[in-house]
Amino acid sequence: MKPLPFPFPFNIGTDVVYIPRIGxxxxxxxxxxxxxxxxxxxxxxxxxxxxxxxxLQARAAYHQQPPPVPADITRWLAGRFAAKEAARKAAPEGAASIGWKDVMVRVQEDGGAFGVGVSRRPEIVYLPPEDGSHEGRVARLSISHDGEYVVATVLAAG
Incomplete structure (x- = not known):
């Protein structure tokens, strides 16, 4: 019996980042x-x-070797890196079809449907190309930090 194709045009991308590597x-x-x-x-x-x-300003004040990058900055950048890599993998044409700056991680500032103070869900925005060949698209992002790791998964329309 021939297997049936998945019935929905979705793409999934996942990435795991070891935070000390970014550090x-x-x-x-x-x-x-x-x-x-x-x-x-x-x-x-x-x-x-x-x-x-x-x-960043405190680090810039050092004229010699600046101090190590603070852990909160490293963790935030590792999360962005994982989210963007997962988004690139979930892109309809694949990771090689888009660059890092063609994808944006966006967090709604209003707190979403549940109000201010509630954990806000980040999302991926595939920015429109400069040639205007299509509009930007939004995809779902799930991102988790645990210890020295961050994992991101993106679900995008195919």
Whole structure:
């Protein structure tokens, strides 16, 4: 008997990141700004600077070797990295078809349907291409941090 195809046009992507691996990358001299420029789109850059501005300014004040990147920054960036990699894997044409900055992790600021103070669900936004060939799309994101690991799964329309 011939197997039936999955009845829905969905794509799934999953990624697991070992947070100390990201920490080792960020420990390299001047790698933090390079890493953030590489993986974060403009609105995520703004969010990053708003969220961690004081820590970033304190690190910039060092003229010699700056102190290690704080754990909260490393953890946040590891989560973004895992989410974006999972989103790239779930893209309709596959991971090679889109870049890091073509995908945005968005968290609704209003607290969602359940009100302010409730854990807000992040989502993936596939940004529209510059050529305007299609509009942006939204996908579901599940992300979990546990100890030294972060795992992200994305469900996107095919």
């Amino acid at each position: 080792r990358l960020l420990a390299q001299p001047n790698y933090l700004p390079r890493f953030t420029r590489r993986i974060l789109c403009d609105s995520e850059q703004t969010d990053f600077k708003t969220r961690f501005g004081e820590s």
